[in-house]
Amino acid sequence: xxxxxxxxxxxIKEEKIDGDSATVTAQITVYDYFKAENDAxxxxxxxxxxxxxxxxxxxxxxxxxxxxxxSEVTETVDYTIDFTLTKVDNxxxxxxxxxxxxxxxxxxxxx
Numbered sequence: 001x002x003x004x005x006x007x008x009x010x011x012i013k014e015e016k017i018d019g020d021s022a023t024v025t026a027q028i029t030v031y032d033y034f035k036a037e038n039d040a041x042x043x044x045x046x047x048x049x050x051x052x053x054x055x056x057x058x059x060x061x062x063x064x065x066x067x068x069x070x071s072e073v074t075e076t077v078d079y080t081i082d083f084t085l086t087k088v089d090n091x092x093x094x095x096x097x098x099x100x101x102x103x104x105x106x107x108x109x110x111x
Contacts, residue, residue: 001106003031003071004030004031004105007031008028008029008030008105009028009029010026010027010028010029011026011027012025012026013025013027019087021085021086021087022084022085022086022087023082023083023084023085024082024083024085025080025082025083026080026081026083027079027081028078028079028081028104028105029076029077029078030076030077030079030104030106030107031074031075031076031077031107032073032075032076032077032107033070033073033106033107033108034077034107034108034109035073035075035077036066036069036070036072037066037070037108040062040065040066040069044062044065051065077107077111079104079109081101081104081105083095083097083101
């Protein structure tokens with residue numbers, strides 16, 4: 001995920017301020033890790049013998065495979081996110097993000 005945060009692109013589309021509350025709409029471009037994870041899971045389903053040690057499923061083999069596939073991702077996806085902020089002691093603070101917002105930022109949102 002370090003690669004995700006390092007390479008993330010964003011554009012502020014709009015901001016609305018109402019007293020000590022604000023909403024900032026941003027478009028983000030992130031690596032499409034959702035697709036990569038789905039592809040890896042499909043590969044596991046179709047090729048289970050590749051992830052066995054002594055005839056038993058070996059989760060570490062699949063984890064290594066999936067991490068390799070995630071590191072190779074170049075495809076991106078765009079999302080629009082509304083961030084809410086609150087002014088505290090004259091400083092804007094981003095409010096807690098929802099799971100959906102976090103999934104979009106991480107590139108794992110199920111679109």
